[in-house]
Amino acid sequence: MLSQQPWHSLGDARGLDLDATLTSGQCFRWQRQNGTWQGVSGGHAVQVKLEDGRLLADCPADQDDWWRRYFALDMDYAALHARFARSRRLAACVAAAPGLRVLRQPFFEVLCSFLISQNNNIPRIRGIIGRLCDLCGEALPDGQRAFPTPQALAAQTPDTMAVLRAGWRADYLLAAARAVAEGKLRPEHLAALPLDQARDQLMTLRGVGPKVADCVLLYGLGFWDAWPSDVWMKRAMPALFPKGMPRAAAGYRGIAQQYIFEYARRSLPRGTDKKGQKKPAAGPKKTAVSGG
DNA sequence: TGCCAGGCATCTA
DNA sequence: TAGATGCATGGC
Numbered sequence: 168m169l170s171q172q173p174w175h176s177l178g179d180a181r182g183l184d185l186d187a188t189l190t191s192g193q194c195f196r197w198q199r200q201n202g203t204w205q206g207v208s209g210g211h212a213v214q215v216k217l218e219d220g221r222l223l224a225d226c227p228a229d230q231d232d233w234w235r236r237y238f239a240l241d242m243d244y245a246a247l248h249a250r251f252a253r254s255r256r257l258a259a260c261v262a263a264a265p266g267l268r269v270l271r272q273p274f275f276e277v278l279c280s281f282l283i284s285q286n287n288n289i290p291r292i293r294g295i296i297g298r299l300c301d302l303c304g305e306a307l308p309d310g311q312r313a314f315p316t317p318q319a320l321a322a323q324t325p326d327t328m329a330v331l332r333a334g335w336r337a338d339y340l341l342a343a344a345r346a347v348a349e350g351k352l353r354p355e356h357l358a359a360l361p362l363d364q365a366r367d368q369l370m371t372l373r374g375v376g377p378k379v380a381d382c383v384l385l386y387g388l389g390f391w392d393a394w395p396s397d398v399w400m401k402r403a404m405p406a407l408f409p410k411g412m413p414r415a416a417a418g419y420r421g422i423a424q425q426y427i428f429e430y431a432r433r434s435l436p437r438g439t440d441k442k443g444q445k446k447p448a449a450g451p452k453k454t455a456v457s458g459g
Numbered sequence: 460t461g462c463c464a465g466g467c468a469t470c471t472a
Numbered sequence: 473t474a475g476a477t478g479c480a481t482g483g484c
Contacts, residue, residue: 285466334480376467
């Protein structure tokens with residue numbers, strides 16, 4: 168793929184573990200092929216692999232910076248891990264997934280992906296996202312499809328969305344796309360808000376509850392303190408549940424996800440934690456947000 | 460074949 | 473306001 172650009176280095180991988188990161192449940196458009204990883208994000212397709220401690224990519228050179236940012240190659244994980252070493256549990260997390268990284272993904276991709284994820288399983292999530300891209304994503308030079316823009320998705324109808332076989336989630340996707348396309352929900356605005364306000368704004372969207380909101384805040388908006396993970400550390404860390412994780416914790420994909428959230432909580436202090444925030448009481452049907 | 464899935468909105472007590 | 477329920481679809 169992308170043969171016009173031979174493999175070239177994006178820089179020091181700084182311990183990045185592609186397998187751990189790309190299978191941790193943060194992202195759904197990566198496939199392993201012959202020892203490399205092929206993925207699409209932000210309208211770019213890329214193939215990446217690790218070699219001699221460097222992250223190599225097969226992509227147009229003008230996309231290099233985008234992928235460096237995506238893989239967070241600028242983050243000093245060594246320093247972070249040194250801090251984590253002071254906590255026994257965090258040290259266990261680091262030991263379990265030392266090369267796990269929090270990807271910096273486009274807001275709209277994350278919002279849609281986690282709307283699709285609710286009450287769903289990962290193989291099916293990947294299938295729905297793939298069909299969504301086929302439906303209205305821009306064709307890329309290598310034959311793949313970009314994730315749809317908010318405008319392209321907003322132009323769909325419940326009928327055209329039927330091919331996704333996404334069930335009730337299709338309505339959530341359309342509402343979210345329209346809110347973003349119409350400027351009622353702006354990622355740059357959300358990212359500038361305090362954590363609580365950003366979460367509240369997201370949760371005005373139909374289909375966005377606390378879990379989806381936190382995933383969007385963390386993966387798509389850079390809110391590294393999106394979740395006070397101490398609760399989840401107790402509930403979800405497999406090492407603490409050798410007989411199996413409680414179902415309620417399974418959504419966070421075990422230790423890898425835990426590590427992400429703990430990392431998030433401790434990395435970049437911003438806003439305030441909301442321990443165990445519960446969903447507001449049921450009220451009238453939500454509509455797209457009016458703020459922003 | 461039946462259970463369950465990376466939730467949420469809505470209804471009911 | 474907490475708990476129960478239904479939701480669409482398909483992986484396993």
